[in-house]
Amino acid sequence: MQKEPFRRLCIVLDLDDTLFLERDYVRSGFTAVGDWVKDRFQIHDFAARAYDYFEQGRRGDIFDAVLKDCCCSPITAADIDSMVAAYRRHSPKISLLPDAADFLLFCQGRFDLGLVTDGHPDSQRRKVAALNIQHLFAVIVMTGEWPNASKPNPRAFQHIEERLAAPGMGFCYIADNPVKDFQAPLTLGWTTIRIRREYGLYASGEGPVDTRPHLEVSSLDSLKPLFDSLFSAGN
Ligand SMILES: [Mg+2]
DSSP: OOSSOOSEEEEEEOOBTTTBOHHHHHHHHHHHHHHHHHHHHOOSOHHHHHHHHHHTTOOSOHHHHHHHHTTOOOOOHHHHHHHHHHHHTSOOOOOOOHHHHHHHHHHTTTSEEEEEEOSOHHHHHHHHHHHTOGGGOSEEEEGGGSTTOOTTOTHHHHHHHHHHOOTTEEEEEEESOTTTSSHHHHHTTOEEEEEOOTTOTTTTOOOOGGGOOSEEESSGGGHHHHHHHHHHTTO
């Protein structure tokens, strides 16, 4: 934890695989793309085929691969652009994980809350809207709205500090990706906590030794007594 005692705490959360399961978003997006593909190519099982590829670890060319498997031709760049747009602009069918919903409720009135998330801003905005959580955060940073600002770039975290710094304020970042999420907040002296969810896409990954978070939990439920004790011990 941070070396200096703090009297207030700003808890900053990641979005994907921290508050909801990214797999659910991917499945929802493939279903939306499947509707478009059904009209364009008369393929009825696009979403299932695409999700199979995703579960196999394929990334970056799943749309092309499924269309090729189904002998769709010709596939134009405009077709792929339309599919990407359908994916990013669909209204996702996702839900807060139960421990995330409870944790956000627990934080209300106790801590300042922020959100820092990478990803295409069209998609990220729709995720936040689908979860109906925008009103909970004092600051939301979607790094995709700024050039070259995705994690581990520290800009989002510096922005949070500039917006929410106050006497006695400590900062904590809770996120799931050990490769990119913790380097910047650690450099800034924040407390860092990894949420390693059973079905998280990065659950089995490990990051560099020098960017290991201070704490790791499998559920945000574990953090409630910890934060309660911090603030009932004279802070
Ligand atoms: Mg994440």
